[in-house]
Amino acid sequence: MINRSRNTILLERTGLVFALFVAVFTLIPYYWMLLGAFKSVPELNRIPPTFIVEKPTLNSFYDAKGELPPDHTRGLFQIYPGTEFGFFRYLFNSVFISASITVASLMIAALAAFVLAKHKFPGRDFFFLMFIASMMIPWQVTIIPNFLNVSDFGWIDSYWALLIPALPKAFALFFLRQYMLSLPDEMLEAGRLDGASEFRIFRSLVLPLVGPALVSMGLFIWLNEWNNLVWPLIVIRSEELRTLPLIMTTMVDPFSGATKQGVAMAAALLTSIPTLILFIAFQKQFIQGIAVTSVKG
Amino acid sequence: MSTKAVSVTAPPKVLKKTSASSVWIRAWRSRVSYIMLLPMFIPFFVFIIVPVFQSANVSFKDYSAVSTDESKYIGFDNYTELLSLQIREQTPLYDEESGERMYQCGRRKRPESEVAAYEAEEGKQCTVAFVSSRDLLGEGYREWKTYDLFGNNYVIGARDPRFWTAIVNTLYFVAYTVVGKLVLGLLVALILRKQSRVNYFLRMVFFLPSVTASIAVTVIWGWIFRGQSYGLLNNMLIENGIVSQPISFLNDPGWTMPVLVIMAIWGGFGYNMILFLAGLQNINQELYEVAAIDGAGPWASFRRITWPLLRPTTLYVVITSIIGGFQVFDSIYILYANSEGLGGPLDSGLTVVPYLYDKGFRLFQMGYASAIAWVLFIVIFFFTLINLRVGRVNEAY
Numbered sequence: 001m002i003n004r005s006r007n008t009i010l011l012e013r014t015g016l017v018f019a020l021f022v023a024v025f026t027l028i029p030y031y032w033m034l035l036g037a038f039k040s041v042p043e044l045n046r047i048p049p050t051f052i053v054e055k056p057t058l059n060s061f062y063d064a065k066g067e068l069p070p071d072h073t074r075g076l077f078q079i080y081p082g083t084e085f086g087f088f089r090y091l092f093n094s095v096f097i098s099a100s101i102t103v104a105s106l107m108i109a110a111l112a113a114f115v116l117a118k119h120k121f122p123g124r125d126f127f128f129l130m131f132i133a134s135m136m137i138p139w140q141v142t143i144i145p146n147f148l149n150v151s152d153f154g155w156i157d158s159y160w161a162l163l164i165p166a167l168p169k170a171f172a173l174f175f176l177r178q179y180m181l182s183l184p185d186e187m188l189e190a191g192r193l194d195g196a197s198e199f200r201i202f203r204s205l206v207l208p209l210v211g212p213a214l215v216s217m218g219l220f221i222w223l224n225e226w227n228n229l230v231w232p233l234i235v236i237r238s239e240e241l242r243t244l245p246l247i248m249t250t251m252v253d254p255f256s257g258a259t260k261q262g263v264a265m266a267a268a269l270l271t272s273i274p275t276l277i278l279f280i281a282f283q284k285q286f287i288q289g290i291a292v293t294s295v296k297g
Numbered sequence: 298m299s300t301k302a303v304s305v306t307a308p309p310k311v312l313k314k315t316s317a318s319s320v321w322i323r324a325w326r327s328r329v330s331y332i333m334l335l336p337m338f339i340p341f342f343v344f345i346i347v348p349v350f351q352s353a354n355v356s357f358k359d360y361s362a363v364s365t366d367e368s369k370y371i372g373f374d375n376y377t378e379l380l381s382l383q384i385r386e387q388t389p390l391y392d393e394e395s396g397e398r399m400y401q402c403g404r405r406k407r408p409e410s411e412v413a414a415y416e417a418e419e420g421k422q423c424t425v426a427f428v429s430s431r432d433l434l435g436e437g438y439r440e441w442k443t444y445d446l447f448g449n450n451y452v453i454g455a456r457d458p459r460f461w462t463a464i465v466n467t468l469y470f471v472a473y474t475v476v477g478k479l480v481l482g483l484l485v486a487l488i489l490r491k492q493s494r495v496n497y498f499l500r501m502v503f504f505l506p507s508v509t510a511s512i513a514v515t516v517i518w519g520w521i522f523r524g525q526s527y528g529l530l531n532n533m534l535i536e537n538g539i540v541s542q543p544i545s546f547l548n549d550p551g552w553t554m555p556v557l558v559i560m561a562i563w564g565g566f567g568y569n570m571i572l573f574l575a576g577l578q579n580i581n582q583e584l585y586e587v588a589a590i591d592g593a594g595p596w597a598s599f600r601r602i603t604w605p606l607l608r609p610t611t612l613y614v615v616i617t618s619i620i621g622g623f624q625v626f627d628s629i630y631i632l633y634a635n636s637e638g639l640g641g642p643l644d645s646g647l648t649v650v651p652y653l654y655d656k657g658f659r660l661f662q663m664g665y666a667s668a669i670a671w672v673l674f675i676v677i678f679f680f681t682l683i684n685l686r687v688g689r690v691n692e693a694y
Contacts, residue, residue, distance in 0.1 A: 036517075121327030134341070138674055267513070272509045290572065
């Protein structure tokens with residue numbers, strides 16, 4: 001008896017050590033990013049590298065002295081003179097696109113989910129099946145015709161191309177419908193007896209009750225859109241419409257020196273911060289969203 | 298108001314038989330439902346349903362930037378071009394006049410009688426020369442790989458060798474990432490299973506990569522794996538005397554896939570951990586207590602209780618990781634956008650989706666790229682079906 005519990009304790013200790021080891025492995029890239037973003041140019045070039053920033057500076061973001069090698073560089077907010085507002089514009093593009101898609105796609109999905117969960121009408125099951133079946137189609141199949149269609153619409157190189165095709169999210173509809181099925185019919189019926197229209201019932205009764213589901217799904221959609229690389233890559237041509245993932249593709253240059261890496265780390269930091277803030281604020285919903293969607297597959 | 302009509306569906310007695318007219322009447326009464334469905338349905342129809350059929354259609358066409366007639370149907374040609382393979386045994390080359398066996402010495406081929414003299418003079422070994430694979434393979438085929446099996450040499454030819462390279466690389470990527478993410482995710486889930494503050498903190502740490510912009514992360518890894526001496530990993534390796542020269546992780550074909558796999562495992566195991574933690578929560582704790590009374594150690598209770606009861610989660614994790622692995626694109630694009638054909642050094646990092654992108658959006662062979670997409674779809678669909686079937690079995694028990 002005593003022997004076994006000692007074994008168990010040993011196992012737990014080993015497990016914890018292993019977990020700490022994995023935690024270091026997980027955090028190294030973040031630490032390296034922070035170091036790189038705040039190092040000065042001479043420190044960036046030092047070999048071996050320093051693991052604590054000796055003189056933290058914001059030069060990789062904005063260097064007031066401009067291009068004065070060897071000690072200075074042009075920061076992230078200075079290297080896009082061709083675009084009005086420079087890097088701010090790209091930050092705005094990403095926030096604007098991701099936020100608009102998240103809100104709009106959630107709204108239309110919730111509306112459709114409400115109808116499919118709580119209304120009875122001819123063809124309902126057919127519509128539902130079609131939405132479900134579409135979730136099996138990988139984006140690689142639709143991307144080529146969508147590119148051709150968007151070209152035909154004349155949307156290439158515009159916000160429309162980024163926004164409109166991203167709106168229909170079948171998985172959001174599926175998730176929200178499952179959630180809405182559990183809403184009591186009596187409550188909706190009471191609303192109807194009070195003379196509320198279906199839109200009103202949706203807005204004032206259904207939406208508030210599915211708030212947690214909306215947050216989980218919203219975070220999920222936001223994250224995907226924030227990371228979306230392929231679609232902007234295909235439909236965006238002009239510099240000022242680029243989103244952050246497109247900027248990041250220019251940051252890995254096998255022949256650039258260490259100095260440029262400082263700017264790259266600054267860009268990586270600013271790209272990852274918004275999602276990290278959201279994650280810290282909504283940890284529970286993030287994790288619930290994953291756990292719940294997986295249970296139903 | 299007319300909106301009320303929705304709830305006032307006619308009592309079921311009246312509608313025992315669904316005649317055609319009654320369907321239309323019911324549909325008219327449900328018009329509000331349809332109106333509420335439309336904002337979702339219209340973009341869904343335009344950007345998902347229609348494109349699926351368009352994509353299938355285009356995949357049977359010679360639809361490309363260079364073709365003059367975009368509507369020209371070529372049947373299954375795109376698919377046969379993509380999937381054709383040919384295996385031929387390599388036959389030794391003999392001199393046409395003397396009938397002597399030929400050897401490859403440096404750049405030139407020499408008959409057997411001259412080999413000894415050449416080797417003595419140049420100090421280089423000669424190897425057996427084979428009939429060139431171009432003569433062995435059918436028209437339109439190019440050499441993809443040569444194999445030595447039981448002393449016989451084989452040459453595998455393909456009409457599109459790059460596609461097969463992409464397939465092999467993708468399978469490699471899928472195999473290693475699925476196993477890596479599964480094992481690491483399960484291990485940390487088991488370790489952090491109990492509720493405590495430290496465990497909660499560590500869970501958050503492991504989940505961090507799943508919510509960080511993967512695009513940004515690839516840029517950071519790019520610097521860590523850099524070939525020059527200021528790449529973090531190389532620096533540490535050199536300082537600790539493990540290697541003397543920096544390894545060019547990003548430019549050495551042998552390192553391309555391992556680097557991509559490490560990045561993918563780093564980015565994905567935390568997500569699997571969350572799924573496993575959810576699965577572990579559903580296991581009744583009393584089972585472990587009973588097992589402990591029976592004298593079962595940690596390993597026995599894992600093998601007899603945890604592992605079997607986690608099976609549904611494990612299968613879900615494996616299937617979703619496989620599907621995700623087949624679709625890898627971002628990290629390869631970020632690291633190798635400048636390389637020719639988007640495949641990294643010597644196509645060592647070429648996988649299916651970057652190849653599709655290269656064909657479709659760099660070479661503008663839309664028809665061919667669509668065929669690639671459909672081959673990928675069929676593979677993914679196969680795994681989705683397994684997932685659905687397994688899901689049904691789970692519900693049963």
